[in-house]
Amino acid sequence: MPERKSLKLPIVLAVVMIAMLIALIVGWVFFTVPGSDDDQPGLSWAAMAIGTTFLAVLLVGVILYLALSIKAINLTSRQQNFIDSVTHELKSPIASLKLYLQTMDRRQVTPQQQHDFCRFMLEDVERLDLLINHVLEAARLERRADDKERCQVAVDQLLELCARNVCLRYRLSTDIIQLDLDPCLLDAAPVDLDMIFRNLLDNAVKYSADEPQVVVSLRCESEGWLVVRIRDNGPGIPPQLRRKIFGRFVRLGKELEREKPGTGLGLYIVRTLIKRLGGKIRVDSPDSGTGTVFEVQLPGGRATGGRQGDEEDRYEPEVLASSTGEKL
Structure with a gap:
């Protein structure tokens, strides 16, 4: 299974966007207020160009951050679904095994019933084995080399x-x-x-x-x-x-x-x-x-x-x- 996604990128992206936003506000205030006179029109245009560039970068950063957040939310939702399904898949055969074992322990059962119970319990064990194999195989897939005997x-x-x-x-x-x-x-x-x-x-x-x-x-x-x-x-x-x-x-x-x-x-x-x-x-x-x-x-x-x-x-x-x- 792929390694867990690090939170480093979203955190760094958020910090950079906040810093750029502060710099944008401070820069516009610093350049716009003193430049209200018409002595340095070139400086005003330069400030406008820099501010526009910063704003465009901020917009791209916000969109990227939103995309990463949506991806993280979707992954969390899928993981929660996985936990729910595994919980159900584990509890059902275990409860069935427990019921059959308790029945065989507390009651007199015929040889035919005992044979049927053993067959049903074996099917439950097979179901558990299949589930565990799926989970283990998925965890190994992204890391293992192709070393199985062909x-x-x-x-x-x-x-x-x-x-x-x-x-x-x-x-x-x-x-x-x-x-x-x-x-x-x-x-x-x-x-x-x-x-x-x-x-x-x-x-x-x-x-x-x-x-x-x-x-x-x-x-x-x-x-x-x-x-x-x-x-x-x-x-x-x-x-x-x-x-x-x-x-x-x-x-x-x-x-x-x-x-x-x-x-x-x-x-x-x-x-x-x-x-x-x-x-x-x-x-x-x-x-x-x-x-x-x-x-x-x-x-x-x-x-x-x-x-x-x-x-x-x-x-x-x-x-x-x-x-x-x-x-x-």
């Missing part, structure tokens, strides 16, 4: 795994995510790609309509670009807000009035990781006019003829676990 990743298989994990998290049928994937390889850190696509798929399902329908396509273009498009059937994002959503702590609307959980860090992490990989991400509306399309473009993609490969360092996404702890 290998040949089968992106089509990774997308399938991410889609299954997201459906498991929301307890939805895997049919809601339609996959149209060409076999493609990409030299990248598997953890980074997993975080990128899991965040985008999670958002697509979370912000879709009551009956989510998500379409994911993967293509390797001739220029070596790997292109992933994720389309949902949600309400969409207004064009004027599409650039804003990739900022830190940004969530549209007021935090306490939202029904969807989140921290405002997911898309910030996605954009930063994609930039580190030399790629691009853009947001658009589908031809139907409803929903949102996220398009990810990553360089270095390579089409393959099938699922088999002879790369020694090829990444096998099957080793990842689902949100229920079962190997996929």
